[in-house]
Amino acid sequence: NKQVILRDYVTGFPKESDLIFNETTVDLKVPAGSKTVVVKNLYLSCDPYMRIRMGKPDPGTAALAQAFNPGEPISGYAVSRVIDSGHPDYTKGDLIWGLAGWEEYSVITPNPSHFKIQHTDVPLSYYTGLLGMPGMTAYAGFYEVCTPKKGETVFVSAASGAVGQLVGQFAKIMGCYVVGSAGSKEKVDLLKNKFGFDEAFNYKEEQDLNAALKRYFPEGIDIYFENVGGKMLDAVLLQMKPHGRIAVCGMISQYNFEDQEGVHNLTTIIYKRVRIQGFVVTDYFDKYYKFLDFVLPYIREGKITYVEDVVEGLENGPSALIGLFHGKNVGKQLIVVARE
Numbered sequence: 001n002k003q004v005i006l007r008d009y010v011t012g013f014p015k016e017s018d019l020i021f022n023e024t025t026v027d028l029k030v031p032a033g034s035k036t037v038v039v040k041n042l043y044l045s046c047d048p049y050m051r052i053r054m055g056k057p058d059p060g061t062a063a064l065a066q067a068f069n070p071g072e073p074i075s076g077y078a079v080s081r082v083i084d085s086g087h088p089d090y091t092k093g094d095l096i097w098g099l100a101g102w103e104e105y106s107v108i109t110p111n112p113s114h115f116k117i118q119h120t121d122v123p124l125s126y127y128t129g130l131l132g133m134p135g136m137t138a139y140a141g142f143y144e145v146c147t148p149k150k151g152e153t154v155f156v157s158a159a160s161g162a163v164g165q166l167v168g169q170f171a172k173i174m175g176c177y178v179v180g181s182a183g184s185k186e187k188v189d190l191l192k193n194k195f196g197f198d199e200a201f202n203y204k205e206e207q208d209l210n211a212a213l214k215r216y217f218p219e220g221i222d223i224y225f226e227n228v229g230g231k232m233l234d235a236v237l238l239q240m241k242p243h244g245r246i247a248v249c250g251m252i253s254q255y256n257f258e259d260q261e262g263v264h265n266l267t268t269i270i271y272k273r274v275r276i277q278g279f280v281v282t283d284y285f286d287k288y289y290k291f292l293d294f295v296l297p298y299i300r301e302g303k304i305t306y307v308e309d310v311v312e313g314l315e316n317g318p319s320a321l322i323g324l325f326h327g328k329n330v331g332k333q334l335i336v337v338a339r340e
């Protein structure tokens, strides 16, 4: 059983050498009386929050993400096939998505964050992204936290990623004007030509983020879907409309810093009566089947599309995960461990 192990707690940007490989044996039969499930992992999801789990245990973030243990396999969202089950709700052959180890086979204890996959007329890998945790994040964050209305102006950062590309498409379905930022020309082209954003720009090429935002939002921003934090948040604050909303989904620009960058334009929150709300997707997992009912028809009709960045082989997992922090992924980053 090949595994990806955390060598030691990470400070600063993660490096490939922070993750090492191990080979163990695994019993593919569940012991009598055990309620565990043995799964074969097919697809692994690379998610930015995993960096937080690579750092030293921190009481501030523990409720969101428990630190990984050095010397043990890291874990994350996965699509897996049940090999053997002692759990009454699972039988051999079932496909599930939820947390599993970064390894070929995992022994899991199913919990409410494991979902049985019932719809297989769509790509199975979508359950790491569009139909999995990032899809639920976009859905809950946009519809529940942003409380959008038709005609409102929406800005999304890290807009071509696993979450952002969906937020933009949901905003268009809602009848909003939506602009996205991303870190390369290729990503900007995707935003405009594939995901239907009204406008998009490469934030790395803008000298002045305020000027860029003013260009696309002359009347201001009603909704900001925050994925990056730092300088972008500072610039957005100045461009918010009165009673605007900011859904704080993530702040990837800060995850590798011990001391986070300061945000300066905070008084604008008062004058503009801005509502800023952070959220964590797992709080919304009870709405997962409602989300599926909503999103599956759009996928089947081709009205929602999804771009994945697929890497083959567990051995290429560490570099794919680390690539997120350098913008290497184009779309949802996932790893194929096995196809069946």
Ligand code: NDP
Pocket (backbone or CB within 6 Å): 046, 047, 048, 049, 133, 134, 137, 158, 159, 160, 161, 162, 163, 164, 181, 182, 183, 184, 187, 227, 228, 248, 249, 250, 251, 252, 253, 254, 279, 280, 281, 282, 324, 325, 326, 327, 328, 329, 330, 331, 332, 333
């Ligand atoms: P992505 O697929 O968007 O991948 C990460 C992207 O972030 C990179 O491709 C890069 O895109 C961008 N990025 C990396 N470093 C920086 C930086 N320093 N400044 C600006 N952009 C940067 O990731 P996800 O869609 O999976 O996640 C997006 C955000 O949502 C993350 O912050 C994540 O932590 C958060 N999240 C929060 C959840 C919650 O429950 N609250 C659940 C899931 C995700 P580019 O080339 O455009 O710079």
